[in-house]
Structures are given as C-alpha cells and as structure tokens.
Amino acid sequence: MTSPRWATSCAGAVTTSLIKTPASQLMRMVLRAGADVPEHSVPGAITVQCLEGEATVTTPxxxxxxxTGRLVVLxxxxxxxxxxxxDASLLVTILLHTGQPAVQGQRLTHFPDTESPP
Structure with missing residues (x-):
C-alpha cells in the first residue's frame, strides 16, 4: 500500500549509505511493500529505526x-x-569494529516496547 505522503517524500528514493566512518555506518534503507531483505548478519551491533511505513525484523x-518511530537493536x-x-523507509546504523555488545545479555531489544512495562 502506498500512502499519499510516500508519493511526495520518498518518490524515487533508493537505499543510500549516508555516512561511513571506521567506527560506524549509517544507511537509509528504502523498501517497497512486500520487499524482503533475506536473512543475513553483520559483524557489528546494529539499530534499525522505522522512519515511515511498516516493516518486520525477524531473528531466529x-x-x-x-x-514509524519504533527501533530495534541487534x-x-x-x-x-x-x-x-x-512502503517503508528505515534508518540502519551499524557499529563497526567495536567488539562491545550492543545490549547486556540480550539478543534483541525493541523500543519503545509497548508490550512490556519500562
């Protein structure tokens, strides 16, 4: 489903690397409704924030x-x-070469988590 807002804010938009440093990479991922990014992994911790639209991030x-506004940390x-x-626009941040866990003892964190109390 394409919203009227999508037609103006993301018309012709493509996935783009916004910033890449030795420590991190920031990307805007643009996906059309029904599109899939197959299962994969990256060495560094990542965040995925939904800028607009809706998407599902799946782990094993x-x-x-x-x-919109929701964030996941892996x-x-x-x-x-x-x-x-x-149709969705996602902000993906990858921490490179840190060797540090993203979250203590958790494989996946979802913010804001409306299913769990703070």
Whole structure:
C-alpha cells in the first residue's frame, strides 16, 4: 500500500549509505511493500529505526513489528531478515569494529516496547 505522503517524500528514493566512518555506518534503507531483505548478519551491533511505513525484523527467536518511530537493536552477528509490510523507509546504523555488545545479555531489544512495562 502506498500512502499519499510516500508519493511526495520518498518518490524515487533508493537505499543510500549516508555516512561511513571506521567506527560506524549509517544507511537509509528504502523498501517497497512486500520487499524482503533475506536473512543475513553483520559483524557489528546494529539499530534499525522505522522512519515511515511498516516493516518486520525477524531473528531466529523473535519477530519485531516496526512502525514509524519504533527501533530495534541487534547484537553483532545476530542473523536477521527484514520484510516491508508497506512502503517503508528505515534508518540502519551499524557499529563497526567495536567488539562491545550492543545490549547486556540480550539478543534483541525493541523500543519503545509497548508490550512490556519500562
């Protein structure tokens, strides 16, 4: 489903690397409704924030629905896939060469988590 807002804000938009430094990479991922990013992993911890639309990030143990403003954090090396439920724009941040866990003892964190109390 394409929203009227999408037609003006993302018309012709493509996935783009916005910033890449030795420590991190920031990308805007643009997916059309129904598009899939197959399961893969990256060495560094990542965040995926939904800028607009809706998508699902799936790991072997959990699926997280992302709508505008929602954020998911994954450990480096965590296998994951992405499915666009609607046309979607995602902000992906990858931490490179840190060797530090993204979250303490958790494989996946979902913010804001409306299913769990703070």
């Amino acid at each position: 143990s959990r699926a997280c629905h992302l709508a 450990e480096g090396g965590e296998p994951h896939a992405v499915h666009a439920l609607t």
